[in-house]
Ligand SMILES: O=C(O)CCC(=O)c1ccccc1C(=O)O
């Protein structure tokens with residue numbers, strides 16, 4: 001295939017809940033939706049999961065747009081692409097900027113799957129036709145609100161509960177949940193809010209039988225996580241620290257974690273995400289699919305990835321209605337009894353809800369990829 005045209009839709013969607021983490025509070029999310037057209041007319045969609053501000057990684061909606069417009073799309077001009085894996089080499093001249101690369105790579109994976117007459121999951125080599133999912137609950141203002149959220153999530157069948165923690169909102173958050181729900185599969189995500197000075201506080205979490213603690217220390221650290229992991233019984237899971245297969249190799253070699261959270265955008269696309277999955281499978285390291293509060297487009301990509309064989313831990317992957325009143329795909333993605341069916345058939349595969357997309361659009365811009373440079 002050759003990519004002929006790309007339309008970037010800049011959209012903003014109100015969240016169904018307030019999402020409070022150690023770095024701030026979110027009530028809405030912006031996205032770039034990438035609509036790519038191939039020379040045979042096939043249209044594929046990708047999603048840029050970066051936030052409006054650089055608090056999770058250094059990328060933002062605006063840096064991604066700049067990267068796409070000025071560097072990544074021009075590299076696609078006159079490029080014959082036989083398989084999306086080739087984008088690794090095509091984009092190699094551009095350092096990092098993983099969420100920008102992932103957005104266009106996702107659209108090209110979507111085109112490729114359609115051209116092969118396969119679902120995205122099949123094109124990736126998926127083996128599961130339904131996946132178990134978990135929920136991420138933000139910091140709550142009161143104990144009652146926390147217990148209500150956890151109770152509701154358990155009643156809805158989620159296979160794992162993740163709660164956000166930060167210094168001062170940790171031991172009592174976890175002990176409150178454990179008193180009421182002693183056996184629920186539970187984990188905590190710190191979003192890099194601690195340092196090694198908090199060792200005693202983090203060790204105290206060992207008493208609560210957590211599945212794992214996600215990213216306790218700095219966003220760019222591997223060494224101190226290894227020090228911490230040696231002194232914790234609870235498994236450490238890395239999120240922000242993992243940007244590539246190389247990072248995964250280093251983390252495993254020095255013992256920074258026992259589990260990896262794979263986010264397609266953070267690692268630069270589906271191809272790398274799959275490579276990390278394969279490597280962790282060979283090295284007996286757990287993986288699960290992280291979430292970035294995606295629209296249905298990014299969510300479909302997460303579901304397809306999550307259907308690979310080594311994704312046995314539930315991911316941060318709920319149905320559309322958990323996040324959005326109206327998603328931009330139809331039918332919306334449904335979660336029932338803690339499971340999501342992996343869409344496989346052409347007839348039932350979710351499609352873009354163009355009316356919804358238009359309703360959320362702030363601006364859009366079309367690029368003729370054949371005439372960019
Ligand atoms: O997509 C979800 O359901 C929430 C996932 C989540 O916790 C999250 C959402 C936005 C930014 C960072 C994180 C995280 O995993 O740290």
Ligand SMILES: [Mg+2]
Pocket residue numbers: 189191214215239240
């Ligand atoms: Mg996280």
